[in-house]
Amino acid sequence: MKVLILAILGLELAHTLSYPGTETRPILSKSEASNYTKENYFAGWQPEEIIIPENPDYVVQQGQSIQAVVNKAIEQGNPAYRTYIKIEPGRYMETVYIKSNIPLTIYGSGKSAEDVHIMATLSAKTSTSDYIATVNPNGERYKEGEPAWGLYNSCATKHGGVIGTNCTAVVWVESDNFQLQGVTVHNGATDAQAVALRTAADKIHLMGNNFKSYQDTLALGIDSADSLKTERVMVHMCYIEGQIDYVFGAASAVFDMTTFYTVATNKTASAIILAPDTPPERSYGFLVINSIITGDSSYRNKVKLARSWDHGVASADLYTPGVSANGQLVVRDSNIDSVIDVLAPYGAAATSHREFTTDINVDRDLNDNNHNRLWEFNNSGDGA
Numbered sequence: 303m304k305v306l307i308l309a310i311l312g313l314e315l316a317h318t319l320s321y322p323g324t325e326t327r328p329i330l331s332k333s334e335a336s337n338y339t340k341e342n343y344f345a346g347w348q349p350e351e352i353i354i355p356e357n358p359d360y361v362v363q364q365g366q367s368i369q370a371v372v373n374k375a376i377e378q379g380n381p382a383y384r385t386y387i388k389i390e391p392g393r394y395m396e397t398v399y400i401k402s403n404i405p406l407t408i409y410g411s412g413k414s415a416e417d418v419h420i421m422a423t424l425s426a427k428t429s430t431s432d433y434i435a436t437v438n439p440n441g442e443r444y445k446e447g448e449p450a451w452g453l454y455n456s457c458a459t460k461h462g463g464v465i466g467t468n469c470t471a472v473v474w475v476e477s478d479n480f481q482l483q484g485v486t487v488h489n490g491a492t493d494a495q496a497v498a499l500r501t502a503a504d505k506i507h508l509m510g511n512n513f514k515s516y517q518d519t520l521a522l523g524i525d526s527a528d529s530l531k532t533e534r535v536m537v538h539m540c541y542i543e544g545q546i547d548y549v550f551g552a553a554s555a556v557f558d559m560t561t562f563y564t565v566a567t568n569k570t571a572s573a574i575i576l577a578p579d580t581p582p583e584r585s586y587g588f589l590v591i592n593s594i595i596t597g598d599s600s601y602r603n604k605v606k607l608a609r610s611w612d613h614g615v616a617s618a619d620l621y622t623p624g625v626s627a628n629g630q631l632v633v634r635d636s637n638i639d640s641v642i643d644v645l646a647p648y649g650a651a652a653t654s655h656r657e658f659t660t661d662i663n664v665d666r667d668l669n670d671n672n673h674n675r676l677w678e679f680n681n682s683g684d685g686a
């Protein structure tokens with residue numbers, strides 16, 4: 303009997319794998335999937351290769367401050383040339399804020415990304431006074447007039463007692479043409495939103511890094527209100543760890559050959575991987591391709607692949623198609639293991655709690671903002 307039920311279930315699951323999918327797990331056809339390529343997400347940008355120079359412009363050694371060297375590189379840099387900063391293996395307990403018009407490449411020189419560990423512990427619930435004491439002890443790390451001062455000061459002067467998600471980033475980049483390779487960025491907070499890397503810029507290239515936190519690990523182009531700003535992000539061969547909405551934002555981002563690992567930090571909280579808040583008129587939000595989706599072995603059929611982040615929409619009835627953010631995501635050509643909720647991999651939207659809906663008619667419009675825009679194509683594995 304058991305075997306028979308399993309066999310029938312198996313057949314059912316096999317059916318959900320193909321176009322057009324189910325009301326809770328839509329699948330693209332080959333022709334529908336044909337537009338969801340790196341080229342379309344990047345609209346003409348071809349990420350430059352990250353070239354490690356024989357003689358970097360700056361070297362950061364264990365015991366030195368990455369922020370201090372970055373400040374110097376920005377002050378002395380020329381916008382016409384790329385500036386290279388090498389970080390020697392070590393543990394760097396600090397935040398790094400980067401706002402400049404200098405194309406910067408920061409890379410770790412360890413054998414693996416873990417060898418260069420950049421870490422801070424800051425959550426959205428951290429008080430402004432604790433933030434100042436942690437990030438800028440004795441006023442020595444951030445000083446007025448330095449390139450990072452504006453970002454730091456916007457958080458240090460925050461009213462309302464706590465710093466909020468925006469100010470939790472360990473590495474915060476508002477600098478176009480930025481490249482980061484071979485480092486680990488780790489936010490140690492486990493009680494609320496705690497960003498490891500935050501980018502609000504265009505032409506960001508992240509290669510061979512580890513990003514670790516619990517909630518909101520990777521914030522990519524989080525300004526969905528400013529939909530005219532192009533924010534393209536390449537995430538190549540990275541490892542991303544978290545539990546709740548741990549990859550989010552409004553950017554057009556491609557995750558290629560990247561591992562998403564869902565940790566079980568808080569066993570009573572939910573587990574959701576991606577939470578895009580793509581502007582409604584933008585067809586390309588997040589693309590996950592040739593990647594691995596896995597997690598803690600205590601999860602079975604539990605983790606949500608994604609939910610839309612209805613940024614700024616307080617309740618479901620206030621969601622306005624074509625006006626409100628509506629996360630766009632395609633997960634394709636990837637391996638999804640059994641941690642994922644197989645029958646219903648998408649959750650109700652964050653912030654608004656709008657229920658997931660999709661269109662499984664054959665003539666569907668993939669950019670119809672009356673529905674979610676969360677799709678899959680050609681995935682394999684026990685959770686696919």
Ligand SMILES: *[C@@H]1O[C@H](CO)[C@@H](O)[C@H](O)[C@H]1NC(C)=O
Pocket residue numbers: 333334335336337
């Ligand atoms: C691909 O995108 C183009 C331009 O946006 C659109 O005209 C076309 O219908 C799309 N193709 C599919 C199969 O969705």
Ligand SMILES: *[C@@H]1O[C@H](CO)[C@@H](O)[C@H](O)[C@H]1NC(C)=O
Pocket residue numbers: 466468502524525527
């Ligand atoms: C967070 O930063 C974004 C800009 O990147 C801004 O639009 C938003 O209002 C900020 N949120 C808060 C609560 O300050």
Ligand SMILES: *[C@@H]1O[C@H](CO)[C@@H](O)[C@H](O)[C@H]1NC(C)=O
Pocket residue numbers: 492493494568569570571572
């Ligand atoms: C774990 O998550 C639950 C549900 O969201 C929450 O009530 C609880 O405070 C969290 N525990 C910790 C230690 O943050």
Ligand SMILES: *[C@@H]1O[C@H](CO)[C@@H](O)[C@H](O)[C@H]1NC(C)=O
Pocket residue numbers: 332634635636680682
């Ligand atoms: C399906 O994904 C595999 C990688 O898992 C890839 O080799 C293959 O080309 C993909 N097929 C299509 C039709 O895109």
